[in-house]
């Protein structure tokens with residue numbers, strides 16, 4: 112046993128008769144930042160969705176702060192303090208930047224994040240608060256998605272494909288904001304295609320391969336060849 116905030120064991124997940132996760136086990140300690148890497152289709156998004164209460168309940172257990180959350184709905188998981196920044200951002204298209212952010216806060220958890228704090232983190236969103244979120248650039252929309260998650264004042268934040276499809280300069284801005292987001296003891300899981308970035312920002316890394324954990328290690332200690340083997344299963 113370790114003092115894990117989130118502990119996943121034997122987790123399976125299915126899309127109808129297709130099995131996407133096989134007996135996944137991992138843990139996150141309070142204040143820890145984990146990187147989740149793996150090839151396309153390895154199961155990273157499915158893992159994020161499973162933790163967030165967005166998958167039908169499969170076998171296995173997800174314990175968060177010593178409570179089994181495997182069977183909870185997404186809103187119940189969010190109320191306990193886990194927030195997802197989903198792949199593709201999934202903003203409310205007809206609502207303004209500010210309205211999208213306010214929705215994130217409706218869960219009613221107390222903490223340091225509120226509208227002004229998000230605007231201080233991403234000042235461009237203050238300037239653009241009244242425009243429809245979908246009229247923003249992809250990078251600015253990602254900032255709204257991150258801000259919306261923060262507005263729920265989570266203890267754990269899950270970033271799915273944090274930089275996918277964004278311009279390098281925006282990726283730089285988002286990574287520059289991460290320490291301010293993760294500071295004060297928030298835990299995070301970061302799904303990232305860019306392995307160097309993933310390793311640089313995290314203390315531990317898990318690699319998924321075809322729905323199974325193929326590597327677990329300290330981010331500073333895993334080698335390139337460990338990673339290639341874990342990605343593709345080749346020696």
Ligand code: ATP
Pocket residue numbers: 126129131149150151152153154155156157158
């Ligand atoms: P990517 O980097 O491409 O997003 P991923 O590691 O996040 O990949 P998942 O999206 O979790 O992978 O997908 C895992 C497996 O589940 C893949 O084989 C994918 O084709 C399958 N899958 C994902 N979503 C569905 C769905 N809605 N219906 C059926 N199969 C799905």
